[in-house]
Every structure is written in C-alpha cells, then in structure tokens.
Amino acid sequence: MTRYASLEGFDLIGDVHGCGATLASLLEKLGYHRRGGVYRHPRRRAIFLGDLIDRGPRIRLAVNIVRRMVEEGEAEIVMGNHEYNALAYCQRAPSRLGREWLREHTPRHNRIIKETLEQYRDHPAEWDDALAWFREIPLLLELPGLRVVHACWDQPLIDALRREHPDGRIDSAFLEASVEHGTFAWQVMDRLTRGTHIPLPEGVTIHSGDGFTRRSFRAHFWARNPRTWGDVVFQPDNLPDDLESRPLTDRERAYLSHYGADEPPLFIGHYWCEGIPSLPARNVACLDYSAVKFGRLVAYRWSGESRLNADHFVWVRVPQEETARPRPWEIDFD
Ligand SMILES: [Mn+2]
16 A cells, blocks of 8 residues: 555554543544644554444544544544444345344344434434444455454455455445345354354353343454364453363354464454453454443554564553543534
8 A cells, every 4th residue: 555655654443432532542642633623643544443333421522533534544444343233223124124224123232322322312414424434434454564353354254255345345235135144244244343252052141241141252263273162262251160161163163263373463353351451362463452341442553563562552541431521622523
C-alpha cells in the first residue's frame, strides 16, 4: 500500500464498546491530536479491531471519533460481531425467512444492543448513517507485514471470501444469507467475527461475569497441536469441573482453525482478556482487555516488527462508569 509507505507504523486499538471518553484519552496518550474534528498523528495511522458499539456510556462518541478518522484516511477498521449484529438486527428479513428482522428481537439480542439504541434514540438520522457506515467496514485487513480481524483468521474461509469480495466487504445479499445457519456467508461471519466455540456437555453451563449464561466456550486458534479443551480455551471464565483435561475429539480438532507460528503478526480483539496485556503467541496479539468492564482500553504500537513485543502495548485504565468528565465537545458531538 503505497499510501502508507512513509508511515512509521500503525497503532492497533482494541474493542471500545462505547467507552468514547477513554478512547479520546488513549488516542492522546498515543500522540494523536484533534484537528478539524479528527484525531490525527503526523507519522502513524490507527487500526480499530471492531466492536465500537454496545454496553458503554458514550457509544455515539466512540463511533463518531472512529468514523471521522476512517473517512479522513487517519484510520482503518475491521468489523466486529457487535456491528454485524446491529446491521442484522436493524434489517427487515425477506418473507421466506418467516420472521420480521434478520436478527430476531429476542430478549437476549435486545439486551445486547439496548444501550446503543437508547443512546441513538434522539438521533435517528445519525444511527441510520452509522449503520450505512458499518456496512462498508471490511471483515479483515491484510497490510504489508500484518493482518487484522476481529476474532479469528481462517485462511481457507478468507481465500473463499476474497474470490467474491476481494476487499473483504459484505453486501446486502451476503448479510441476508449470513443469518441462515450453514450457508457460506454464515460460516464467514461466525468465524471471522465470533471465532470458534466448543459446546459444553449436556447440562453444563458457564455463568459469565457479564451476566450471560453460556453453553459453549471460546476456543483459540494458535495452539500447534492441541490435545485437550484446556489447550484451546481462551476466555476469562474457567471451564467447570475437570473439563480442562477433557480430550478434544477428532471432530472438534477438525472444526478449529489454526494460525501457524511462522505467519505474519495478527491482531484480534473480541476475547475479553483481563489484567496486564500479554501476548498469547509471538505472532498474535489480542487487544480486548474488557474496557467496558472497567478493565483497560489497549493499543499495540506496531512499527514493522515480525515478532511482537509485549513492551509495545499501551493502555488506559477505564474508570468506574467512565467517570472522567466529558468535555463539552464530547457531549455536543454532532
Ligand atoms: Mn467481539
């Protein structure tokens, strides 16, 4: 990408989830300054890993900051499962599906998008614009020396996606097909934006810190030769009982993706890590440190290295209720 040839590097930024004031703090800490309503850095660009919306107190601010940066060429972004969910939630379903919306308005789905819809309630045109912008967000980015996806880089699926959608962007037909289990579009959206999950045994559930009950666990994709569930689990909640030592079945192993240690550095979000940022593999960095649960909003300053370095993480701790007082322009960001 010649337009990036003169850059010093990229700052990859994890899941913001509506922590807009914290995002502004992180950008300032990284040396970005707001000029003409847009955060800019003289020698660097930002890359957002998706999941700007839902849960947090300043969702519009988060979307507006990032959207302006992207539109001004100061940043790139990949789509998170929350942007994808919002698109499907707000899109009427074709009659053959026998329901009203592409993503059904179940109590669980309503709860996930609740804060976003509330914060945009008095700004319907702005929400329509945000949705139109979400549609343009690619599912993945591959730049010289680095790769970016929200949850899971699955090369065979990405190769197949690129044959139809070379720039990694989806269209209405793809979005519509993606809500039908088992379609190619469903596989792509599920794996790239949600990653892999292995169902728990019948009757076993995990009561997660976010208040949801889960019947599966999140599995990662960088173990070279995983043998047990414990080798691939990647979430803050422990597996119940002795399930860590439970062997992966052949079917589970075949279902999982694998990202080799010799592949380019890959940046992901999505997985709700906790504590001090660390690298799960030398070429994989996860930047979701539960910002919205008063964890950290985390960036990785990448300057071309092929082996990642945990010293290159930069973060801002998220205060309870994002108590950092918003500045006037944050409230009136229209
Ligand atoms: Mn996510």
